[in-house]
Amino acid sequence: MKLSRTDRSFDIPFPFLLAGLVLLTLVLFAASVVFGRAGVLIPNAGILIGAPTTPEAVILRELRLPRAILALVVGGALGMAGAALQGLLRNPLAEPGLVGVSGTAALGAVATFYSGLAAVYPLALPLGGMAGAGLAVVLLYLLAGRDAPILTLILAGVAINAMSGALTTLALNLSPNPYAAFEVFFWLLGALTDRSMDHVDLALPFITLGMGLLATTGRGLDALTLGEDVARSLGIGIGGLQARVIIGTALAVGAAVAVSGVIGFVGLVVPHLLRPAVGHAPGRLLPASALGGGALTLAADIAVRFATDGPELQLGVLTAMIGAPFFLALVLRTRREGQ
Amino acid sequence: MTILSAHDLVVTRNGRRLLDGISADFGPGRLTGLIGPNGAGKTTFLKALLGLIPVDGGEVRLDGLPLTNYRPSDIARRVGYLAQGAPCHWPMSVERIVALGLLANGQDRRAEAAAGKQAIADALAATGTNHLRHRAVTTLSGGERTLVMIARCLAGGAPMLLADEPVTGLDPRHQLDVMDILRRRVSETAGTVAVLHDLTLAARYCNHLILMADGRIFAQGTPDVVLKPGNLAAVYRIKGGLHFVDGRQIVVSHSPEENRT
Amino acid sequence: MVAVVVLSTAPTGATLAGAPVGAPAPIPTETVKGKPQRIVSMNLCTDQLVLLLAERDRIASISYLAFDPEISHHALLAQGLHANHGQAEEILPLRPDLILAGTYTTRATTTILRRFGHRILTLDPASGFADIHDNIRRVGKALGEAPKAERIIYDFDRRLADVRRRSSPGRLAPRTIVLQPRGMTTGPGSLVDGILRAAGLRNLSADLGVTGMGFLPLERLIAARPDLLVVAARTAERPSLTHQALHHPAHAALGDARRIELPASLWTCGGPQAAEAVARLAKAADTRDEGKPRP
DSSP states (O other), rough: OOOOOOOOOOOOHHHHHHHHHHHHHHHHHHHHOSSSTTTTOOOHHHHHOOOOOOHHHHIIIIIHHHHHHHHHHHHHHHHHHHHHHHHTOTTTTTTTTTTTTTHHHHHHHHHHHHTTTHHTTTHHHHHHHHHHHHHHHHHHHHHHHHTOOOHHHHHHHHHHHHHHHEEEHHHHHHOOOOTTGGGGHHHHHHHOTTOOOHHHHHHHHHHHHHHHHHHTTTHHHHHHTTTHHHEEEEEEEEHHHHHHHHHHHHHHHHHHHHHHHOOSSSHHHHHHHHHGGGTHHHHHHHHHHHHHHHHHHHHHHHHHHHHHHSSSOHHHHHHHHHHHHHEEEEEHHHHHHHH | OOOOEEEEEEEEEETEEEEEEEEEOTTTTTTEEEEEEETTTTTHHHHHHOOOOOOOOEEETTTTGGGGOOHHHHHHHHEEEOOOTOOOSSBHHHHHHHHHHHGTTTTTTTHHHHHHHHHHHHHHHHTGGGGGGBGGGGGGGGHHHHHHHHHHHHHHTTTTEESSTTTOOOOHHHHHHHHHHHHHHOSSOOOOEEESOOOOHHHHHOOOEEEEEEEEEEEEEEHHHTHHHHHHHHHOOOOEEEEEETEEEEEEEEEOOOOOO | OOOOEEEEOOOOOSTTOOOOTTTTOOOHHHHHHSSSSSSSSSHHHHHHHHHHOOOOGGGEEEEEEGOOOOTTTHHHTTTTOOOOOOOOHHHGGGOSSEEEESSSSSHHHHHHHHHHOOOOOEOOOOHHHHHHHHHHHHHHHHHHHHHHHHHHHHHHHHHHHOOOOOOOHOOOOOOEEBBBGEEEOOOSSSSSHHHHHHHTTHHHHHHTOOEEEEEEEHHHHHTOOOSSSEEEESSSOOHHHHHHHHHHHHHHTTTGGGGEEEEEGSSSSTHHHHOOOHHHHHHHHHSSSSOOOOO
């Protein structure tokens, strides 16, 4: 896959790039806490310590803080998992949403949520999401692993997405609650509106674990640039590398989707934008994409609050509106370079 | 001193014996040319020596111990691999690609950063690719790309280097450059094995040749022993042989052998 | 009020192109003269009135929603009756002599049934107590149960008057928000608003600019510091995100005493059960601390 014929390399030293991304993420995190439908609220020490007593404190601590934390870690998980999948499959179009990993995670979460299991054992929700995501990554790797052409990957993704979308809708239609059927759109085009600290508690440990696992794959993914055989000759255990990417993606994306629904294209747009800045090195792309994914999702989640007067826009709608044209452009470029 | 040896090696795929009882030693001081017609099993042999494919019989030994006793990282410290076609999936800079060679000996780690930097500089210098260091590897010509991949192997510092068709598809100048570099690195502690199709280059640069046919070793030894007309006729089915022009070896293939069946 | 009682015209099966062979002959004539004997209802709210006003053996079918105790006040009365899903194929073989439907639901089915010459009564959703009177009266008349309907209306009004009489004199009206799924709430011009006012509560949504059914972001709801939150009570554990959102921990931060759970069956449809909703809300408001005026 040659996606860039450029000789230029962006000479941003890696530590500066990371520092810049951290700064951007912090600013957006702060903005996510300060701006909302109830107006501008500036947190102070009194608000953040002790039991919240004023409406302002409740809004900041029970609504905006969990929301900002989730945007950061869900976006981070999606960005990093996208970068890791792309490194493993050596394919810049591998994205958790596009290839059906997020959709299958949603199916897993839907199954545990609407069966009532998650009401009895709250942990069942992220576990269901992770099981779904894991299944999809393994399936994807069997269908399109090992240097498969881009078309194979995309077709595998279409198939997995169609299947998981249909089953999710079926599960919701079969749900005894008359409202449930209307909730398909939340799962297929996710949102972070009115999430709570309970969701943070459920998702954060698994997302952290998954991202930690993905963070260990940098050397291996770098080596995979030269193909599987050369990577092994460089001392990389390919089996272990695959396992870490698959399990790490399943944990991070599965737990993220279980609380946010499917937020697409983050894992496509962010690694693509950052790749030149890290000299196309898959290993360095991992932390950069984690930060970039967090920043993009925070920004998008702020935008949806003010996009309309009525109910908030779904976050997944906005990321799709940004991401889909991006995806088309990438496909066109890939086609041109293939000729 | 690293010695790689094959003992009665058998590799079977889909009922076909790709390697059928091969025994050979590879050690320092030698540039070994692995020659033979297409499908003779040269690449399979190379991959088996690296432990990249499972073996169905016999074994590969590294310094006297079965290769399967080693962890991948321990093999990587001792044996480098230049893959056919020098694949590269991302448009990374030459410098970064060469730096990937450091993964083999752990010099990519922070503690070894200085040593790693020196190794990269040495490898770029040894292959004459210093001027390309900031270019994206995907923008290079095939010859440049091969040189860069050799630099990547050199940076890793493994004593043994196994190169799969390093000069196939290169222009004459790059072919000579590559063979030069491969020979120059051979020393009392370092050896190279290269799969070659160009018999003239094999004769001129290698001090040891292994001629393979149908998964077996047909002949091995010095070039003048291996490249006898009888061997060429039997294995390649050509009439030809080793000649000297102005004191340099040339292998000439005069005409195809008549079908003897 | 647009609803119209459509009386059947003479059956003209031939006008319906492609009418299935052996389609049931519509409307046995003898039943049209007296009370309808094969009543079909296709809407949850018409179900409630039919169950209340007609004898069981005259009800041929009611909608499947009428069996769900969470939203249907007369789910117990519904037990054992035939359930329909608002589809013409289910309704026709029942040979109904009166069909009741909502104005806005199952419109396509209603149109088809009308073309078969069936007698159909469509009812608007009640948006106040006047509509409740009206709907009970109209359905009573159509079912041939006008006296019973008047009795029910009389009881309903008396119950409301009781509540008014018993409520603590001079207490401040607690500022109340009714929480519906998806951040929706109800302002003036809705049945729920009428129920709140009848119970002596102040609908805070109105102050926040919501009319009819409107969206209220959770952040603004919390900033408005309501005294009371009214949410639909759950009768069974049937998970949905919307209900999860109604139980957001941010609500708990306002204090548990401020939350009133009211069965959705009491206020989903306009019927005499609205008086029960009013009574419960008034009681909750009385037992709660004095409505503290906010600065």
